[in-house]
Amino acid sequence: MIEKFNVEFMKPYLNTKFRIVVEGFDPLELELINIKEKNQPGLESFSLIFKGPLDRVAHDNTYPIEHDQIGKFDMFVGPFFTPTKKDAIYYQAVFSRLKEE
Structure with a gap:
């Protein structure tokens, strides 16, 4: 699933809720508030920025x-x-992988 994540895939989910689910705890709800793209030759690199309680x-x-x-x-x-x-507490998920040619 996560292998298809890229900037275009994630854009429709800006300002929507994601939940961290850990057994024995209530889910931690995070809102996707920003997608930061970093252009580098030969690399697809971006960050997802979340806001939490x-x-x-x-x-x-x-x-x-x-x-x-x-x-x-x-x-x-x-x-x-x-x-x-x-x-709030802010969270980041970083993606960096070789671009497919």
């Missing part, structure tokens, strides 16, 4: 993720903190 933190890890339209998949996400934005 302040009351729980998911540490760097590969998690089972659920989305109502995409379905279930595993993805590595990690939190990052910015001094200017204190309204």
Whole structure:
């Protein structure tokens, strides 16, 4: 599933909810708020930026993720903190792979 993720595939899901699902815990809901593309010769590289609640933190890890339209998949996400934005905890998933010719 995740192998077909690219910028164009993910654009329709901007501002939608994704859930980190860990057995024994309530799902952690994250909103996809930005897709950052980085153009590099020979590489397809982009980041998905998510916004989550302040009351729980998911540490760097590969998690089972659920989305109502995409379905279930595993993805590595990690939190990052910015001094200017204190309204939420932000997460990033980075994709970098060779471009198909």
